[in-house]
Amino acid sequence: MKLAIFPGDGIGPEVTAEAVRVLDALSLPQLTTWEGDVGGIAYKRHGHPLPKETIEMARAADAVLFGAVGDPDCDDLPREHRPEQAILGLRSELGLFANLRPAAGYPGLEDMSSLKPEIARGIDLLVVRELNGDVYFGDKGERTSEGGREGWDAMSYNEAEVRRIAHTGFRAAQKRRGRLTSVDKANVLETSRIWRETVVEVAKDYPDVALDHMYVDNAAMQMVRSPGQFDVILTGNLFGDILSDQASACVGSIGLLASASMGERQTEYGTFGLYEPIHGSAPDIAGQGKANPIAAILSLAMLLRHSLGREAEAGRIERAVAKVVASDIRGADLGGTSSTSQIGDAVLDAL
Amino acid sequence: MKLAIFPGDGIGPEVTAEAVRVLDALSLPQLTTWEGDVGGIAYKRHGHPLPKETIEMARAADAVLFGAVGDPDCDDLPREHRPEQAILGLRSELGLFANLRPAAGYPGLEDMSSLKPEIARGIDLLVVRELNGDVYFGDKGERTSEGGREGWDAMSYNEAEVRRIAHTGFRAAQKRRGRLTSVDKANVLETSRIWRETVVEVAKDYPDVALDHMYVDNAAMQMVRSPGQFDVILTGNLFGDILSDQASACVGSIGLLASASMGERQTEYGTFGLYEPIHGSAPDIAGQGKANPIAAILSLAMLLRHSLGREAEAGRIERAVAKVVASDIRGADLGGTSSTSQIGDAVLDAL
Ligand SMILES: CC(C)[C@H](C(=O)O)[C@@H](O)C(=O)O
Ligand SMILES: CC(C)[C@H](C(=O)O)[C@@H](O)C(=O)O
Numbered sequence A, B: 001m002k003l004a005i006f007p008g009d010g011i012g013p014e015v016t017a018e019a020v021r022v023l024d025a026l027s028l029p030q031l032t033t034w035e036g037d038v039g040g041i042a043y044k045r046h047g048h049p050l051p052k053e054t055i056e057m058a059r060a061a062d063a064v065l066f067g068a069v070g071d072p073d074c075d076d077l078p079r080e081h082r083p084e085q086a087i088l089g090l091r092s093e094l095g096l097f098a099n100l101r102p103a104a105g106y107p108g109l110e111d112m113s114s115l116k117p118e119i120a121r122g123i124d125l126l127v128v129r130e131l132n133g134d135v136y137f138g139d140k141g142e143r144t145s146e147g148g149r150e151g152w153d154a155m156s157y158n159e160a161e162v163r164r165i166a167h168t169g170f171r172a173a174q175k176r177r178g179r180l181t182s183v184d185k186a187n188v189l190e191t192s193r194i195w196r197e198t199v200v201e202v203a204k205d206y207p208d209v210a211l212d213h214m215y216v217d218n219a220a221m222q223m224v225r226s227p228g229q230f231d232v233i234l235t236g237n238l239f240g241d242i243l244s245d246q247a248s249a250c251v252g253s254i255g256l257l258a259s260a261s262m263g264e265r266q267t268e269y270g271t272f273g274l275y276e277p278i279h280g281s282a283p284d285i286a287g288q289g290k291a292n293p294i295a296a297i298l299s300l301a302m303l304l305r306h307s308l309g310r311e312a313e314a315g316r317i318e319r320a321v322a323k324v325v326a327s328d329i330r331g332a333d334l335g336g337t338s339s340t341s342q343i344g345d346a347v348l349d350a351l
Helices: A012-026 A040-046 A052-060 A084-093 A159-175 A190-203 A216-225 A237-251 A294-306 A311-326 A340-350 B012-026 B040-046 B052-060 B084-093 B159-175 B190-203 B216-225 B237-251 B294-306 B311-326 B340-350
Strands: A002-008 A032-035 A063-068 A098-104 A124-130 A140-145 A148-158 A179-184 A210-215 A232-235 A258-266 A271-277 B002-008 B032-035 B063-068 B098-104 B124-130 B140-145 B148-158 B179-184 B210-215 B232-235 B258-266 B271-277
Touching: A002 A012, A002 A052, A012 A063, A012 A294, A012 A311, A012 A340, A052 A084, A063 A084, A063 A294, A084 A271, A098 A159, A098 A237, A124 A159, A124 A237, A140 B190, A148 A159, A148 A190, A148 B159, A148 B190, A159 A179, A159 A190, A159 A232, A159 B148, A179 A190, A179 A216, A179 A237, A190 A210, A190 B140, A190 B148, A210 A216, A216 A232, A216 A237, A216 B237, A232 A237, A237 B216, A237 B237, A258 A294, A271 A294, A294 A311, A294 A340, A311 A340, B002 B012, B002 B052, B012 B063, B012 B294, B012 B311, B012 B340, B052 B084, B063 B084, B063 B294, B084 B271, B098 B159, B098 B237, B124 B159, B124 B237, B148 B159, B148 B190, B159 B179, B159 B190, B159 B232, B179 B190, B179 B216, B179 B237, B190 B210, B210 B216, B216 B232, B216 B237, B232 B237, B258 B294, B271 B294, B294 B311, B294 B340, B311 B340
Parallel strands: A002 A032, A002 A063, A063 A271, A124 A232, A179 A210, A179 A232, B002 B032, B002 B063, B063 B271, B124 B232, B179 B210, B179 B232
Antiparallel strands: A098 A124, A098 A258, A140 A148, A148 B148, A258 A271, B098 B124, B098 B258, B140 B148, B258 B271
16 A cells, blocks of 8 residues: 655644554554645745645555645745645545535534534535646636737636546545535536536436536525535536535634545555545744644545545544544644644544 | 616515515605516516616616525526526626625524524624626636536736725725634635735725735635624625625525625715625525515615614614514524514514
């Protein structure tokens, strides 16, 4: 089993280090790991946020454990040299088209949400976001218009792109509560019309899943009013970016949420994927031992399950985390005073 | 003073009727009103959701009072005949480029929000949404690709488009708490890069306004975590669609929120504009006297203030509404049993 570890910027290295301690504690046989640079640190060391060697490391691995990228030092760089290009580049280079972002409250942590506890408690949803298309990866540029300089970006989806992510969404719904909400803006966008028609087509293969459609503005409204209504939300790259962050905020404990980005490549043990906390690099608290490593540790659990076929170990980690979360060990993000390594220690103890 | 009234579909006619009763009660001198068809009703009567006569009526008026459009009977029509085209068409035909959507809690109604009362109570923001550009009005269509049928939409903003809406946003911030948050996705979109650069440029004319920038995914998160941080949110057509609906949901009482869409044309009394409740046509409760007419009545107040220069009357209506909202007269949307006309009566009494 080969694992590439990309700690990245800000709190990325700190939280990834705790996940690696957990990994070491599992003493998996025949595991090789290697570390690569991504983001601002990669730009500083190699002149590019996503060096060729990093991509090659990822290609050679069964899975990637990713920390976070983002560095205020790089704010004034042209976009192609900004840290965010590392994650966008990995998604496209590695064909990671499916982003899975579960958002569910931890019992006992409902108070961390801005939503009323009885509403926060009901959240248990999965956002399935397409990650290789949409306005993210279309042609883009600047041109001259009658109104001066004009920025433009091409948005599109074709049937093949929608079909493969729709299958991911429907399969996920089958394993959950059997409901899928496809989110688009089909009353305005042609991209969304093809999206919707293709999703309806794919739905025929999944008679056991209840499908409905929602416009993105209404979805953003419903996510506040009654987020408990959602099981799987299937959506494109841009709307998924917005809605998945909104969903995380509704849960309230962002330091606890992990995500998976999966491709089509099958490894010996599962599906190749990249796993990362949904929180960012949080440069304001970097290096102070204040970051909560739970999301990174849960990213490792997802990695073990989906890419390395290690369901038992994934479950062990998740149970250990649940114990710690239910205890009085809490990071600053949850109103506590425990440090990054104290939380890591607690998970190791519980393991 | 000339006023065009477009009641539209679903609950549109019911709530507009109550606003018209309030207007009549004011006995404004030299007021001419006329009524036009928009949406599903216009399609049924004239074969088009936005008939030429309707556009002409709007052009001849100082302001438009708009109800709502949307009709399930029209769900299977091709997009150009769907009710939504009425509002999109009016926005572009009339050059209504600035959508102003205030979202603020009513004291005493904090409980209606899904957010904790202490967080809901702090919401007092204005979304200034650009309404004539972005991916809404760019070229769009379907083409054949390697991946089968492909839907595409062109997104763009040029400096002139951003400049005029930015001025609207900064002027609004000057009259409020002096803070403006510009929301974009400049880490991914060229459209957003031009947006941001132009907003920074325009900001130089408003040294008294504090400007900051936020990515749209973060804004959707912050809108849940701490919506009280926002004063004016300035954003494009697509992000504004999503964030303004999210903001309304955070406030909780959608039946109370009004909006204005303004152009550049100056009338004898103010600026030409179209005013509408932010709620939709709600076909499920249409014709049952269950709709809350307050948003329509407050739309009339905005109309009187901005397009007819009638600040005194606008204030009178708003004070009357505040009294009714603070009383035990409540519509079904706020957990009460008062009917559309009972609420209208109460506002008239308070007036
Ligand atoms: C960093 C940024 C480009 C990225 C995105 O927009 O996809 C991030 O917001 C995310 O959701 O992973
Ligand atoms: C009906 C629809 C086209 C419209 C929009 O997306 O602008 C609506 O959602 C709105 O916000 O007024």
